[in-house]
Amino acid sequence: MDHISPPKSPHELLERTHSIAGLTLAELAHRQQQTVPTNLLHAKGWVGQLIEQSLGASAGSRAEPDFVELGIELKTIPLNASGQPKETTYVCTVPLNEVATSWENSWIRQKLNRVLWLPIEADPDLSVSERRIGSAILAELTPQQDHLLKQDWLEHMELITTGRINEISAHHGAYLQVRPKAANNKALRNTTDEEGQSVQTLPRGFYLRTNFTIEILKQQYAL
DNA sequence: AGCTGATCATAT
DNA sequence: ATATGATCAGCT
Secondary structure (H helix, E strand, O other), rough: OOOOOOOHHHHHHHHHHHHHHHEHHHHHHHOOOOOOOOOOEEEEEEEHHHHHHHHOOOOOOOOOOOOOOEEEEEEEEEOOOOOOOOEEEEEEEOOOOOOOHHHHHHHHHHHHHEEEEEEEOOHHHOOOOOOEEEEOEEEOOHHHHHHHHHHHHHHHHHHHHOOHHHHHHOOOOOOOOEOOOOOOOOEEEEOOOOOOOOOEEEEEEEOOOOHHHHHHHHHOOOO
8 A cells, every 4th residue: 555644734635635536436546556346345444545545644543533633534425326425424433431521522522523524426336446536525513513413422421321322222313323333243342231230232333424414515515 | 215233344 | 352444234
């Protein structure tokens, strides 16, 4: 894989996004000396990682923003044939064994505060190779978005910190969901139940519903 | 057709 | 082992 130094400023980062906008994944993969998988079944994170490399993201799989020095997180948005988000967006792991923190100090808010969103064609009728990269959107959380996400987060954390995480389903949360995030449903982690006993539960992640990412796209384009 | 629960690969 | 990058695929 090619190593590119991290961008030194948001401006430089945006210039790099301009240089890849409109390329097909095959074209970008060739630049990065990568081979394109025939499908994403066994390469679910391939597109995101290709983009990370191309833009000089440095955090690897560490729990840090992708562009550490700039405090910017990178998220691809897979688009269906209508140009709408096809999937929810994974944000970060749900903390199962941490002392309660505020929304303002939470890891999820730090990540979402400044995000470089990069729409990518993902219509299943297009081969992975021919899918095109869109125009990036560098967005800060608006006060309204911050408030809405905080409400969801508070509801989730109330159940999580009182040992009732198993009562949470993906139906909860208007914009922010809690869903399984694991190798499979046998991969369990320790946590504490309502009576304070140590029990095992499925690891979970925070995900943004598509109704949130639709709004991000609307800020940029008139959908 | 959309959504929820399950799953796959890789880095550290 | 647990974080990251996500999409898959069966159910409603």
